Structures are given as C-alpha cells and as structure tokens.
Amino acid sequence: MSDSPRLPDWVFPPPEGFTAADLDHIPDLPAHTELIDGSLVFVSPQASFHMRAVDLLTDGLRRHIARDLRVRREMSLILGLRQRPEPDLSVIRAEAERNPDQTSYEAQDVLLVVEVVSPDSEERDRKRKPQLYAEAGIPHFWRVENNAGRPTVYVYELDPATKAYALTGIHHDRLKLALPFDIDIDLTEIDTL
Structure with a gap:
C-alpha cells in the first residue's frame, strides 16, 4: 500500500x-x-502589471460601452467542443447573462476579447487564442503587452472572409477608438493604480 x-x-x-x-x-x-x-491549461499567479492593466481596461471599458453591453473579467468562452479559453476581459451582449450561476458565455454573445500577455502565456495569447477567437467569429480582439511597465494595446478586427484578425492599430499612451464603440482610455493612468 x-x-x-x-x-x-x-x-x-x-x-x-x-x-x-x-x-x-x-x-x-x-x-x-x-x-x-x-x-x-492552468494559470500561473499573475504579476502586478497584469492585474493593473486588467483593472485599467475594465474601468475604461465600463465608462464607455453602451447600456446593452457588459464587461466581464476571467469568464470562459465556449468556442467549440474542445475549446473553452478564459480571456482576461470580454465585452458581451447583456442578454448573454442568462442566470447568476452561469460559468461561461457562447462565442456569438461576445463582441470583444482582451488578453494581457504574461510570460507563461505568451504563445497562447499571441498565437493560439487569437486564432480560436477569430475562428469562432468574435469580431474584435485586443492584445496587451507590457512595455516597460506601461500597456501597449494591439487592436485587431475580424476579416469575415478569411476568419482571421487584421491589425488595425497599436496604441501606447492613449487608446482612442471608434470601433467596436467610441472609447478613449488614458493608458498612462496605469501609473496611479
């Protein structure tokens, strides 16, 4: 024994x-x-930059999105039979909230996913997860990288013909966009968090 x-x-x-x-x-x-x-796939403990970047973007998104949308942190998305990643942030349609015990959302209810890259997730966040999100038809993807303690946000939009993301901008100090909604976030505010 x-x-x-x-x-x-x-x-x-x-x-x-x-x-x-x-x-x-x-x-x-x-x-x-x-x-x-x-x-x-198991998640390692997150560094301070990761948590502050997620907080900054969560607050900024909540200030700017329409009333029929919601910002959700660390909720998994069902993208297929064997695909259920958990992005750092998702912007979902309000009607996707079907019950308080819900543990995931369906891809068709998601407008935007955000991944803040960590050392243990570089390959997944830069390559595999964007590929999965695009194949599932999620229209917008942001990848956030640590640039000497400040976030650099890479903004992508889905090309529906190729089911792949196209880079539409790289934002260093300010994230100002008209799509998927009007948004203006001062990325340097991470210094105060």
Whole structure:
C-alpha cells in the first residue's frame, strides 16, 4: 500500500480530450483552468502589471460601452467542443447573462476579447487564442503587452472572409477608438493604480 496521495482523475485526460462541458463537472479543478484543444491549461499567479492593466481596461471599458453591453473579467468562452479559453476581459451582449450561476458565455454573445500577455502565456495569447477567437467569429480582439511597465494595446478586427484578425492599430499612451464603440482610455493612468 502506497503512502503517496491519490492523484485527481482529471490529471489523466480521456483519450479524446476533455470537452467544454466537462469543465463545469470536474471536481477540485484549480480556479481559472482553461480548455484549449481538449487539454486543461492552468494559470500561473499573475504579476502586478497584469492585474493593473486588467483593472485599467475594465474601468475604461465600463465608462464607455453602451447600456446593452457588459464587461466581464476571467469568464470562459465556449468556442467549440474542445475549446473553452478564459480571456482576461470580454465585452458581451447583456442578454448573454442568462442566470447568476452561469460559468461561461457562447462565442456569438461576445463582441470583444482582451488578453494581457504574461510570460507563461505568451504563445497562447499571441498565437493560439487569437486564432480560436477569430475562428469562432468574435469580431474584435485586443492584445496587451507590457512595455516597460506601461500597456501597449494591439487592436485587431475580424476579416469575415478569411476568419482571421487584421491589425488595425497599436496604441501606447492613449487608446482612442471608434470601433467596436467610441472609447478613449488614458493608458498612462496605469501609473496611479
């Protein structure tokens, strides 16, 4: 008889991988676990820059978006059978809030996703997740990079013909846009957070 603790069942994925629906039923799964390509992805503790950038953009978005939209932090999106990433921020249609116990949103309810790149998620945030968001038809994507403690926001818009994102702007000190809605955020305010 072994004295070592028993590993949770989710350590051993099924042969076909996990599904988006499985995420709500796996006991003792670490918080903010994502599902990408049928595999569980665990999130490392976030650095101060990451949290301050998310706070800055959350506040800025909430000040500018229309009443029929909502800003949500760290809620997973069901993009397909084996795809359920958790962006740092999402702007969703208000009617997507179907019940208070909801743990995810459907891709068709999402207008914008935002990923703040961390060292452990560079590959996912720069390559795989934007590809998944575009394939799911989410019209807008922002990638936020740490540039000496200040956010640089890369703004992308979906080309519906190619189902790929096209870069529409790079913003350093101020994020001022007309699409997907009129917005003006002073990115240097991160220094006061």
